[in-house]
Amino acid sequence: MTALLDIHDLAIRTGSKSLVADLSFSIAAGERLGLIGESGSGKSLTALAAIGLLPEALMASGSILLDGHQLVGACDRELVPLRGTAAAVVFQEPLTALDPLARIGRQVGEAVRRRAKRDGAATDKASITREVLSLLDQVALPDTGRIFNAWPHEISGGQRQRAAIAMALACKPKLLIADEPTTALDVTTQAEILALLKRLVRERDMALLFISHDLPVVAGTVDRVLVMQHGRIVETGAVADVFAQPQHPYTQSLVVAARAFDDALEMTA
């Protein structure tokens, strides 16, 4: 079986500086993979590369196969039809993930309309609206009628992130890339969004690339995990194994930190 996303020997550099090197991993259809690493280790760049959206100033080499298409060296025209259908992204910062000057319904609707056009489905206003409302409902937004007509600044951060997830879902991707989708949220909202993502991935049979710098968050969400440091993969394996027997010093420090946090919680309880 061919993988949905197959990255081989990926290197990303800007001029002479290497940002990501020797990166190889693959995600099968329906698989959930976690990507952990400290800030600046190249997680977001890897995600952008996986969807062919690296900034122009950066150069990628190696091989990225997304749904059987080579992305490295591909031109924009070849990439447009792949984006969204093969993979969609949920970003870290819910405030900048939505256009402040477009109502929620319109933004999600735009993604719905593009997907409907590709599928040859109906693109009249009524069916788009119906689909948008259904998506808002699926991401468990309350009062969908009001949120449909709301501006991004009129809803909460957690609700914005749900709307952003609805937008990604509107593309009906085979792979959902979530780049630290919960970092900007409080703990309760964070847990809700994680549960939502897990449910959606299961229901829609999507693959998930989940990016975070938080080990416990990743551990509860994915099957397999990659640990990155300074642009390289330093450890990989099933979540349980990596958690139980971390090999690399960086992973060990992550596990120790997570344990210490748990212990501290227990002590106060």
Added chain:
Amino acid sequence: MSESTIIIASVEGKKRRSWTFTIGAIIVGLQVVIGLMTLIWTPFDPSAMSGGRLGAASLVHLAGTDRLGRDLFSLIMIGSRIALTVGSGAIVIGGLIGITIGLLAAFASKTLDDVLAAGLDILIAFPTLLLAMLIVASSDGASLTTAIVAIGIANSAIVARLTRILAKRVLSMDYITASRISGTSWLGVVMIHVLPNIWPTLLVNLALQFGLAVIAEASLSYLGLGAPPPNASWGRLLQEAQATVYTAPLGAIAPGIALVSLVIGINLLADGLRDLADPTRRSRR
């Protein structure tokens, strides 16, 4: 409790907005009506003697007469039409060229962007009036059209630089990436996200350019590079009144007031329009 404060705040926001917007709309609207009216009617024939020379203001000649006995109020009314033509013409030309170049630079590769940015900086460093004078002087003769084109081109550099900076900031946002992921083309990104987001700021700048264009044309006319009466701009009227400013100050004061009021009106209107175009301002204030 917070519910009621929000309501009060939004009512106050509405009041404030309508204040600038209404005054601006009244001033500009009045000038537009007067300008259009001059196409079919003026109180007196602006090219004929209709009273004594340098007559004072009276109920018949609201702004007195000029040194050839022509009715100044009629001439000022025509000046309104000319000012509006110059302002709109210059911002249409400056806006179209400027926004196009600015967007191109924002999307261009680094090298092309650097070249464009440097070119714009040079053009901006060039005084508008000097540039306009060069263009007017190198064309057949001073006409209103050459003045409009010249001022428009000079303004386009400023619009282009602003557009480039604003567009670059918008393009770096996650929602652009999200939109691209859903399959939006670059043109779609510009239409759906970039233009609406840069529009409020751009609009205020264009209004400023409108006012500056009117003033620039008045300056060109004042230097003798504008059309003579009866189709004279306010700048030309000011120039004509210069020699007699001590004996008949009204000849300079009246067109001056017309000029200043239009520039203020346009800026108030733009301020109001920006608030309307920006939903975060609409409800936050």
